[in-house]
Amino acid sequence: MTLRIGLIGASRIATTAIIAPAAGRSDVQVTAVAARDPERARAYAAPHGVPHVAADYASLIARDDVDLVYVGLPPAGHAAWTIAALEAGKPVLCEKPFARDAAEAQAMVEAAGRTGQVLIEAFHYRFHAVMDRALALVRSGALGALQRAHAVFQVPIPKDIDDLRWRADQAGGALMDLGCYPLHILRTLIGAEPEVLSAQGVFDNGVDAAMSASLAFPGGVEAQISCSMIPDAPGAVAVLEGSEGRLEIINFIAPQIGCRMTATIRGETQVLPTDGPTTYEAQLDHVLDVLAGRAAQITGGADAIANMAAIDAIYRAAGRP
Incomplete structure (x- = not known):
């Protein structure tokens, strides 16, 4: 059986997250795309080999040749069109960040429950074998009692009013686009929800260009996250420290383009394997499974609501305009 995917949004991320990994499979086909402007959708469909262009988002959701809807819109459009697809009887893979806030996330998850449809958040890094190995190490107790953790994701993103990440009305900002990852990996590896102790942001016309936050997890685990669209250099690192050892993952976001994971237990350092399919191939495998x-799905649901709740709390602590 072939899974037929419809794309809401003629987005760059859909090319990487859906079109590329689907191209190498016989059990997945991207059948249709819709954009705000049908002409833009047609210009997108042709070079990417998408056979059909829907007149609008609602028309795409209603198509008989769409089995799964991928929502690749800016965060401001996630809730409305995810809920519309679910209510039309279609499962949804929704891009991160899941929504604009926890209230929208709650409404989306409730819609999935009400309709009996699957709703997965596209945190692609989470599906890679690197995360499976990191979780297995932490859960084994090899690090001892967890004490400290920190994670960072920073990417220089030129300021452009047409870039959703620099637009407050589209729920852009460093924390939404980048910081959701460090927050999610610490929540996942520690296996608990944090209290936000403090946060500091660099704001530009209502958009956080950079953000950092201090967190406290149950059991006395102190943690920090940071993200930036204006750093001197890119970087993505996650570190957990316990009474018996330390885990470090360099480039946990996309191990397929270079990653180093080391575990130092009682003074001895071991380099752990980072091989596996791309994060997007692993994500598509998970959706099919x-x-x-x-x-069982590992993103979405209560996890998505909790991540958005923590993002809300960081913005409050930073005094977002």
Whole structure:
């Protein structure tokens, strides 16, 4: 059976997250795309080999040849069109960040429950084998009692009013686009929800160009996250420290383009394997497994609501304009 995917949004991320990994499979086909402007959708469909262009988002959701809807819009459009797709009887893979805030995330998850449809958040890094190995190490107790953690994701993003990440009305900002990852990996590896102790942001016309926050996890684990669209250089690192050892993952976001994961236990350092398919291939594998009943989903649901709640709390602590 072939999974037929419809794209809401003629986005750059859809090319990487859906079109590229689907191209190498016989059990997945991207059948249609819709954009705010049908002409833009047609210009997008042709070079990417998408056979059909829908007149608008609602028309795409209603198509009989769409089995799964991928929502690749700016965050401001996630809730409305995710809920519309779910209510039309279509499962959804929704890009991160899940929503504009926890209230929208709650409404989306409730819609999935009400309709009985699958709703997965596209935190692509989470599906890679690197995360499986990191979780197995932490859960084994090899690090001892967790004490400290920090994670960072920073990417220079030129300021452009047409770039959704620099637009407050589209729920852009460093924390939404980048910081959601450090927050998510610490929540996932520690396996608990944080209290936000403090946060500091660099704001530009209502958009956070950079953000940092101090967190406290249950059990006395102190943690920090940071993100920036205006750094001197890119970087993505996550570190957990316990009473017996330390885990460090350099480039946890996209291990397929270079990653180093080391565990230092009682003074001895071991380099852990980072091989595996791309994060986007692993994500598509997971979607297929969930839809076929072969696996339980690991993003979305309560996890997505909790990540947005923590983002809300960081913005409050930073006094976002």
